[in-house]
Amino acid sequence: MPRPYLHLQPAVPSCTQGFHARHGFRQIGSAKPPPSTTAGDSSSQTTWPLLEKLSDAELQLPGQHQASTLHHCWRQLLSDHMATSGKVIRCRAAVAWAAGKSLSVEEIEVAPPKAREVRVKMVATGICHTDEHVLEGNFPDVDFPVILGHEGAGIVESIGEGVTSVKPGDKVILFPLPQCGECSFCLNPDSNYCLKSHLTEPQNLMPDKTTRFTCKGKQIQHFLWNSTFAEYTVVPEYTLAKIDAAAPLDKVCVFACGFSTGYGAAVNTAKVKLGSTCAVFGLGGVGLSVVMGCKAAGASRIIAIDINKDKFAKAKEMGATECINPQDFKKPIQQVLTEMTGHGVDYSFEAIGTADTLIAALASCNMNTGVCVMVGVLPAGSTVPIDPFLLLSGRTCKGTLAGGWKMRDSIPKLVASYLEKKFNSDLLITHTLPFAKINEGFELLRAGKSIRTVMLF
Structure with missing residues (x-):
């Protein structure tokens, strides 16, 4: 049975590791509280320490159970995330209000997924030159304001009716080239194109021609049915794939595109x-x-x-x-x-x-x-x-x-090859930044100082 742990809420004064140990707890990380659906709530800006109760044996042998501790921590965080299922989530996103302007980190509302849609808690996203093309006004058929990003990995928060390939808690990679599995291109074994691609029909809105994003009362457009520059995003089921739970999301997010x-x-x-x-x-x-x-x-x-x-x-x-x-x-x-x-x-x-x-x-x-x-x-x-x-x-x-990959079929296999160390794609990632510094990531790209910058949420 997992040992109990708790959130040390912000009402409790800041504590040191020594304080935790003296009181029989270990701090195993920090996390944001479950997103609030109440306007004006400030908890989204708060970080809570995560504490786990230490057993007597662990007090004598610290560090012996780190893996199980982190696993239990993750399961509890997953439980917290599931409390948001079916509700509007308030979170941060980098909004592109117009071409030629820097991204603006804003609070947005993310609606629950509809049928055959998945809402994902983003963990990491790369910055691709295609995103820069959009900001320059050099990418076709994109409407503003929009949430960009198409090289992301995260955790499934909730699913809409009819979704069968993933479930809440699964690690997933989102990708910009769909694989619906039904069109003539998807059914052709020699093709990796899909008729639901942006090149066939712009993906500025979800398939039902509505958006899941709002900001300051305005509707915000989607990008390539990914929009990974947001703490939460909603995508069609055929634009993501479940991957091995052992995969480090901050490393494999670049498999989505670059x-x-x-x-x-x-x-x-x-x-x-x-x-x-x-x-x-x-x-x-x-x-x-x-x-x-x-x-x-x-x-x-x-x-x-x-x-x-x-x-x-x-x-x-x-x-x-x-x-x-x-x-x-x-x-x-x-x-x-x-x-x-x-x-x-x-x-x-x-x-x-x-x-x-x-x-x-x-x-x-x-x-x-x-x-x-x-x-x-x-x-x-x-x-x-x-x-x-x-x-x-x-x-x-x-x-x-x-x-040339059929993405839903191939992404899990690429991740498996990565875990088997058949290639070292980690060499591509030269910079890692917190999401709030996303414009710094774009400056690194423009200056030619980065190969891939990964933003962490």
Whole structure:
């Protein structure tokens, strides 16, 4: 039987670990109280210590039962969260009120999930360059005000009618490319697209064309049916997947987009072959994930390309065999790569999101058998002027969405591979910040100082 523990509520004066031990308790962490549904309640700003009653044996052998203690703590917190089921939850969210403006951390109301929807208590979320594209006004069909974020992991708080794949308390990863399991694309084993994707129909509202978010009396839009920049979010069941309970959510949240997109671009979309030569344009989180995918596929030569030399050490740590800066050459980078490899690379990957780098990546491929994969997201309305002879000779240029993974099927498998240490995606995470500092996370991204910043709630 689990041993009892309690919340030390804020009415009790602040205590030290020594105080706890003398009174037969251990402080095992801290937590927010259950969110209130009463307007004006200030408890959402309060943190309560969590105390567990120590047994006599533990008083003599401190630390022997840390794992069971934390498990019991989590179960009790889960019980508290379940008390919110069916109720509106007040919590914090980073709201984008308009393009070109910083995010504003606000108190919002999150409605309960409707049929086939899931409400999730977010634990961690990454900041992706796609979120920045929205703030710049360069991502199509997004309405403001909106709660961004699409690289999150958390705990199921409650479920709507008809939900069968998850239950309250499950660890889950949310992802931006749905897998409804019913449309013609989902039923095609060679496709990972879904007709419920944002590219088919904007996901600014839930499937019933209403929002679950309000702030200051205004309706707030959803983003990619994720909106992970909120302490609680509501998503359709087909945009999340249950994962192993042992998975660290602050590490695997990047599987929702950045890591899975880059890694899958190499192993799924390009199908990199053993002994091949690869070039990766752009060494952000996605590009470095491509490098890891090329290495996992057995490429013998991986040339990493970026104008920021500070990223080269990390690229080599992840598997790059060479790193080059285009600014160090007077020749076009595609000519440099062709001379380095003899006839061009077997596979090239554009992970920046500009027309010029996409053309360079395509031109750097072997003229007959080379494959170029477009991974980066170009600004909305962009056009790419391509010399047709680049393709006439036999080159292939193709795009990738979410790395070619059927997300609901594949995310749990990727997490299992992570737990088996088949790859080290932790190397992507260079910064971890509290959620209140989310704008600092975006500044790190804009300055090129981070690969992936993870925000913790």
